[in-house]
Amino acid sequence: MPAYQEVQPYEWYQVFDLPAPELYTIDRGAIENWNPEIAKNSDYVLGGLMLLPFASLASQxxxxxxxxxxxxxxxxxxxxxxxxxxxxxxxxxARPYVYNNTVPLEERISQSSMRSFVSGHTALAFGAASFMSTTYMDLHPDDPFRWVVLAGTFGAAGLVGYMRVESGQHFPTDVIAGAAIGTAIGWAIPALHREARYRGIRWNAGWNQFRLVWDF
Incomplete structure (x- = not known):
């Protein structure tokens, strides 16, 4: 399956007669949510969080x-x-707002309206948080502030997930799944590199080169 494929949204005349979706209890209230301003602000929070790992470059x-x-x-x-x-x-x-009759029609039939599961914003936010906290703890195992880094990054990631639900872009289960995926990947990538170093596999990456070395 390709990583990205076009998904056909509902036609304009279909959204007015959509049956009530079968939802988990935790998801039912999300249909009432709609706030484009919160959605926009979630982009800003995500952007800031994704840039945060670059701040670690100040560390020796x-x-x-x-x-x-x-x-x-x-x-x-x-x-x-x-x-x-x-x-x-x-x-x-379908995103929650597809079932919300107060939402503008163009939003309900947009191409992105059928891409609710999983939350990409939340997955990226938790991926960045997990990566930064994991690498920080690896490099600073005795730093008493390492727990502050963990709490701060995951707190910001949680805020992104909350905003995606409150804005009507996602159901809570979309956000939970995205958080799990991002956290797992953000932890696994450094762990795999750590295991490779333990086995004598080393790779050096630069702006214009990549070198893989295996010490027997």
Missing amino acids: EVQEQAGTYLFMYGEVLVSTGLITAAIKGWTER
Whole structure:
């Protein structure tokens, strides 16, 4: 299956006669949500969170392996984006606002209206949070502020998820699934690199080169 595929939204005349969807109890209230301003602000929070790992480049420990650090972060973002895009195309779940008659028609029949599951914003937010907290703890295992980094990054990621629900863009289950995917990828990528180093596999990444070495 391609990572991204076109999903056909409802026709304009169909949205007025949509049957009530079968939803989990936790999802039912999301249909009433609609706030484009919160949706826009969630973009800003996500953008800030995705830039936050670059602040670690000020650390001497990160500067000594900046190429690998940036390469890993790139892997996290690309993997998260591809996986969430594939799931969205496969599930074709309508967003909450599709069932909300107070929402403008053009929104309810837009191309993105059928890409609710999973929340890409939340997955990327938790991917960035998980990556930064994991690498920070690896590089600063004795820093008493490492828990502040963990709480702060995951708190910001949680805010993104909350805003996606409140804005009417996603159901809570979309956000929960996105958070799980992002957290897993953000932790797994550094863990795989750590395991590779343990087995004698080393890779060095730079702006214009990539080298893989296996020490026997």
